[in-house]
Amino acid sequence: MSLFIRIVFAIAACALMAVAAALLVYAPYVVLRDSLAGTAVLHESLLGVVGYLIVAIALFDVAKYFFEEEVPAGRERRSAGDARRGLTKFISTIIIAIFLEALVLIFETARDDVTEVKYAALLVLAGCVTLVSLGLFQRLSASVEQTVGPEPDTKDEEKQSPKDAGRLAS
Known part of the structure; x- marks a missing residue:
């Protein structure tokens, strides 16, 4: 699968x-x-x-x-840190696109019909909410990683000798 x-x-x-x-x-x-x-x-x-x-x-x-x-x-x-970094890169791309598109929309609507600028402002607001949400996600996930500690690496577990594994099991 x-x-x-x-x-x-x-x-x-x-x-x-x-x-x-x-x-x-x-x-x-x-x-x-x-x-x-x-x-x-x-x-x-x-x-x-x-x-x-x-x-x-x-x-x-x-x-x-x-x-x-x-x-x-x-x-x-993957570790939680890898997942957090990957998601951050992905959401950052979306946020940049939202803000750039909002900027273009502001220029277009300001020239054509100023009363329609409220929709561009809503797009800027959506970008800001997404940015603040990303920051909150970063803060919470980083604090959880510090509290819980790093995830065990499977390669380190495989390198342990059977004697070490028995000691860990007890």
Whole structure:
């Protein structure tokens, strides 16, 4: 089952990278198409392109997370610290994407209809709540790790002699 799950994560990561690559190609195409057509070029299409690029970078980062944390064999038994660091990298990517997208949305709505800026402000608020939640998770998990101590390493257990194992069992 572990092999199947790793294959699914690898396929999902490849699909995310393909979508991100398509967005990275599509974004400059939109600018070229709009500039050659003479339509509302710079201020509208460039902000849209920034949005595409933000999503593409976030997708690449999520795919990278899958390849680093979920696909490799032998990663099933990780320490709590490893899991915390991996989750922190993943959530940090999402938080950065939320804030960048909120910034683009603020510029777009401020130019078009200022009354709609409240939705961009809600997105900034969602990013702030996510950031504070990540900090709280970091603080609580680090304090639990200090209280409980590090998890025993399976390699250290395997290196013990049978005499040591008998002594530990008693």
